[in-house]
Amino acid sequence: MIIETREFTRVEGNGKAEIVIEENEVKDVRVKIVEGPRFFELLTLGRDFWDVPDLEARICAICYLSHSVASVLAIERALGVEVPEKTELLRELGLIGELIESHSLHLYLLVAPDLFGYPDAIRLATKHGELVKEGIALKAFGNRIRDLIGGREIHGINVKPGGFGRWPGWEELEAIEREAKALLTVAKRAVRLFSGIGEYGGKAELFVATDGYLTGDSLISNVERNFHYFERIEERPLVYSFAKQSLYSGKPFLVGSLARLLLKAESLTPTAKRLFEENRERLEAGWVSYNNLAQAIELVYALERAGEIAKTLLDKGFEPENVPVEAGDGEGIGYVEAPRGVLVHHYRIAGGKIEYSNIITPTAFNHAMMEGALLWEARNLYGNAPEDELLRRLEETVRAFDPCISCSVHFVRG
């Protein structure tokens, strides 16, 4: 017998799950990504490198800037371009804005309704208007940063190889420093709210992240440091899904907020570090549902870090300065932490044109782990709880990954 869930709601993109029951036992769970293929790598082949980040950004709207930055980093590495610290800081600020926008969307609008038993944030707002408004305020702030650095709230083209189209001005950075400070209290409240979340989705054992907090030169995990994705991670296509599955040394693994906190807590800002320490034991248990709590702690990190970056630039002073980028040959990988986990853009460039491209998104990395988490929940609940409760719990488990399904469906055969 097969129980099929409906298409998941309150997640980005289209997917569902199938629970395979044999002899009254849960044998298997398949996560079917039904979002159609989007052929992004094919789209970039033969294109001028300069145009590529703007197109790759369209892979995903919730994290377009992560795609732009990963794409730009891969291009710069391939063409041997080094940018000054201020450029790196501003890019990080953009990624921080994206983290705020994405995490607040997920926590307040997609997950919070579950905590209070509502079908959505609109109905939740009838009783808890303040809470929803706080979420919206955070989201709007994150988007203001994306607009400033990325050029638009969604799919801006301002992040370019070597620098920016338009550089932010003095007052704009001052405003960011001010607003980040003001919103910190809101984020701290989010941590309190989400520390009440239950334990579900099974425990993850393997975690992968980039070596820097939001960008990196290589990957790290809880079993080894500094490796490239192709050395350890294997992708395989599935007959029942438009997204492929990745395994790390043959095993499922987790990327995203929880992985980042567990692997890189030493880089957190002061308040975020304190909140991490307070919750460390629970987070270390590895329950997938605690990815929500981890996101709330990262909101605190993001607001503190946004203020820090703005202040550093304002104190030091900076002049807009783009590094010229010449068309050439080379190969490069851009590693970025998108809000929901590790994102890889890998290109080979010949004569300024893209010759090979491979992109692996967080949801694709998490796909196998997601199936594992659903299998755990299904085994736990099947026969012990009514079917609608089982299905609801499965949906909540999927939601905890904060999957970005449309991201996950456009690989070239590696």
Next chain:
Amino acid sequence: MKLGVFELTDCGGCALNFLFLYERLFDVLEFYEIEEFHMATSLEGKHFDVGLVTGTVSSHRDLEVLREARNRSDYLIALGTCATHGCLQASVELPLKEKLKAVYGDEGNPMRALDPKPVVEYVTVDLAIPGCPYDKNELFQALIDIAKGIEPVRPDYPVCLECKLNEYECVLVKKGLPCLGPITLGGCNAACPRSGLGCIGCRGPLPGEVNPAGEFEVLKGLGYDEEYIMRKFKTFARWGP
């Protein structure tokens, strides 16, 4: 009035952009009840006064969702360049079989993929709002107009005009950048030239009296090769000079 939002294959941006109305979302909710919207609610509706569809038809599943959305909506809006013109995923020019093979490594099509096409090629829509993503003010205004029984206005000027109104420096003339502003439908308030960069044409071609052939010559004059220019023209809307 009852509102439904349906997502086919896309980046999620056009659905998300609706949520980016922030507080104004509550103004929309004065007129509309959101009955179905997978990204935002677990409810499922039956019949809709207004339906919004985003994305391209890229699989049989998408086609079914689209037909359902059309059948159940009185007024259907194709929202965003994916839905109106096909956007990026429709611009990869290879037979579907070969594309799938390049991506998934075999010749089968177990998930029943279709060659990505805009929704307007399958059903009639009452309004098409392009943009990758569309401008959220445009959607806001359209929804309010429809609720009040007014037919929404459609912009009919190029991005170029918005640059002039904003007094942005012309990136085509001054910097020689390949800007599609003169032939692209305005309404984004010249977002990309604001960053000192050329318009990449995400809102699709300006309907009516435009001169793509002229633009083609201008870009050639600036030293861009024909293949490069053609690709630029085709990226979002599969059109040519």
